[in-house]
Amino acid sequence: MMSLSDLPALTIADLQSHLRRKEISPSEVIESLRARIEQVEPKIDAYLSIDFDAALKEADRVNVDLPLGGVPIAVKDLINVAGQPCTCGSKILGNYRSPYDASVIQRLRAAGAIPLGKTNMDEFAMGSSTENSSFKVTRNPWDVLRVPGGSSGGSAAAVAADAAIAGLGTDTGGSIRQPASLSGVVGVKPSYGRVSRFGVTAFASSLDQVGPLTKTVRDAAMIMNAMAGHDRHDSTSLPDPVPDYTKDLGRDLKGMKLGVPKEYRVEGIHPQISSAVNAAIKQLESLGAEIVHLSLPHTDYGIAVYYFIATAEASANLARFDGVRYGYRAKNANDLLDHYGRARGEGFGEEVKRRIILGTYVLSSGYYDAYYVRAQKVRELIRQDFVNAFEKCDAIISPTSPEPAFKLGERTANPLAMYLADIFTNTANLAGICGISVPCGFAKVNGSQLPIGLQILGKSLDEERIFQIAHAYEQSTDWHKAKPPLPARLNA
């Protein structure tokens, strides 16, 4: 018999078999998470708001035989959940309540999932540490003096700490994969257009994707089964049929060609990450995969291209925050310009302002061609690199992050150093391809065990392949079973 205090640590797949055998009820799952959240939240601060009453009401009438029936899912606080706050980690939306569900939430509800809690994030998803939140700093469950990664750091930390069964994030340059790597969980960035963004606050519209953060690859595939697919409310969502992403889980890797790009063996990569990833590559070989060495020659330009394109798009997307229809409004504005300038100047945090300035600059008359258009052209070369690489291999292997979790406050004064955290992740967003981060070991740093993530990149719409590879690797190792040094589960 399952003890209630064991429930928060379960995977979706295990939780469901207990639910379907009626050994536990959906409301007991919510209550067990409430107890776990009360226990660990003072240490990690992963959530911005949680409405247990709303979740319990849904739990009462949910059908556990649905694909995600009775499974609670934590939601990054820029995805609209009807009736709940949606702050985007920003003071400018401090009092905002969502009047509607994002399409991904509608789909997850239709599959029986229960949204539970809105998770902390870097303001408007701009950051790699979750320190740019207007409200609180989330800490890494593996070492509470370190960052969980970002911008989806709240969801990553909650899943890692068993304070959530699974979570949702968004990935614009690595914001799902990098926190997954630093917090020791699985994180997926779907192909561009695979998942609807309707109801998800836009950061950079040619890059953003919604994806899952989970304890296992199978759980991520199950969430993608429910979330992916065309949405008439998002003109960038692709009409291609959605396969069953769990179908190839368990298939071996015989004949699979995995590319290892030489550009991802850069100087400055943490030595323990290099050795963990090398060991993972050997492991994949022992599972039957063939390793192909190849080149992605324009990799080194990724960060520069990304910061021009992402900030340009952000400066346009964030123009909607004008203090008129919703959000913060400064008192006693003299005129309309004063109204806009103060609503935005007082409402936005520092990193958001910095990026709006950079984005406005690269789009401004006289600089547009030199910065923005040139960046778009180099982006096309980066995309071509991947097209060429995928002629030689089925998927590409790399570290997710060049470093394990860094200390709180270590990078906040140096934006450029923070931007370099995305060096291995953001080219996938620029090229529109899919990627996953899966735990592949630990770095021992000053007495702490810090998780390391292995990144597997696949062709656009080839999520099945990266799930198959990640699952085969995960199941042949014990990394995903390790738990962070938090208080043990309460006795029920």
Added chain:
Amino acid sequence: MATSTDLDVGYVSKLARLNLTEEETKRFQKQLADVLKYAEKLGEVDVSSVEAAAHGVPMFNVFREDQPCDWFTADEALSNAPAKANQLFVVTKVVE
């Protein structure tokens, strides 16, 4: 390629309708100069034969049927308004 010293944060903040304090203006001037200097490497790339890509996945002219459906009521649309009256958003005076 423009040089990084061209950036005038004070001027750009006016274009962006974003008030900055003097201290922020100074700090961003320095930090963004560093970012622009780092990005100068884009000038090395030969892009003479490349078409600019707006998206990783090319998509053009996506249409859908124009079907009326129920959407927000006025009350719902106004539910987050910082100021409202008579089912309307109240804004700062625009015309003298």
